[in-house]
Amino acid sequence: MPPPVSNSGHSDALHTAVETDARDSMKSAAQRLLVRRTTEQHSHPEHVAVSTDGTWMKRGFSSMFVIVYNAGTWGLTAAAEGGLDAFHRGQLRSLIGFVWPQKIATTALYDRCKAEPISRIITRARWSLFGHILRLPSDAPAVLSMVSYFECDDHKWRGRPRITLPVKLDDDLNRAACGRLQSLEDLERLSDVAAVRSEWRQLLDMICG
Template sequence: MSSRGARMDWRRAARAPARLAPPHHPLKAFRPPRPPDHRHRALHSILTRSDEVLRKATESQKGIKWGSDQLNDLDYADDICLLATTLQDLTCTANAVQDEAQKTGLRVNAQKTVAMRVVTPNRDLIKIGDKQVVDVPYFCYLGSVLTPTGGTDDDVDGRIKKAKGAFAQLTPIWRSNIISRDLKLRIFVSNVKSVLLYGCETWKVTKSISTKLQVCVNKHLRQILRVFWPETISNEDLWKETRQEPINKEILRRKWSWIGHCLRRPEGNIAKMALDWNPPQGRRRKGRPAITWRRSILSDLNAVGISWDEAKERAQDRNVWRRTVEALCSSWS
């Protein structure tokens, strides 16, 4: 059929009335059955085989100590992260995965595989078969940047860049005289602020990090309100005008809401166990202890006189936990 004939058929179909179902279903339209998508079936088959490969490959391998068990890998769809405490264990696990994958027709792409070492002086090469694995100082996993020191600073810098890009793409909306200010602010919260604060529940928020985030938010809010130099507006008036709260307080509320969700999970859940997990201890360097995520949440609890064990008990009751979260947020200054 020619292109002109195709356009005519499309226009005729667009003008044609919709075929409705029989009277006992007056609002249900007939739709042709959707043909099966063989790509979905193929992807499901690959993921199923990948899970089976990992299960067999890590049965006799050593990961990291996780309570009374061993945690060998973290996987989400086709993103797989192998864990080990020694270079030898990691090499054995990687090659075991390669051997099991070849039995099912899959293979490990060594060119897309990277390794990151955390607090280890060992710099020996890691190989999968005869292919060398590249060492990297950081990598992105599920949208978050991971580094040997935790990655909060790098992750925040990346989030700020992505939020600025999302805000720039919506410039016609911010400049529009038709769209109301309330709608612009709702779009900002859903399309820009959500990008900025993605994964903030696991950040260790320091003063410098909160300042960078707050500066980014304030700048965008002033652009939405069209407050440009020499006109000025204080931060407090800006937040009141736009009905926004300080970024530290919002991160605190998101973090503790997420912690309560994890604490209500059943025993043995990885997310719940991670909140109590204590890495192998050694001798730390001289000086003040570094600020970690764990120390930050204990500091928040101490500010309102709640212990960690008491917080775990309160989290089981959603209403009690909501009041606890509000108390934690109100203690912020």
């Protein structure tokens, strides 16, 4: 019998067509919004956020990012977070009318749009959720799961290392030189910090700053 016909070429072509159409549609919508906002009295086109659910038009200025919904539970790689930041910056440039070959520095872009990197929003959401969990009663399922994780001595898997929430939390702490999260003792130390909200906010400022 002849080998089955592969549809990988058709899938790639369809994916490329959908991606191109989505990019053109978003660019066209951003340009129409830019023209409308610049013609309105006392309107600032940079005061518009990027959303994927259409709610950004309801109140005339901005809405919450749907793209970071439930971001406190994410364990993203650095490459994935960088991709989100790059996409976000591209949308901000389109909204304020900067297209190639025009250029604007990343810091100036965030300052002008009164925005911040999505990766920082995700990190803050992750640590805010972690703080809430640490303040739960000791018999809460989430707390018991964390204790069980750090009581286990074997966190090795076959293949490349997996990016889990404990791994991301430990990376955040290590990057900010605020200690580590690799043992049950580290978890208990962070629980003591989370119990005092002023100290926890100070820790979040150091990690997300």
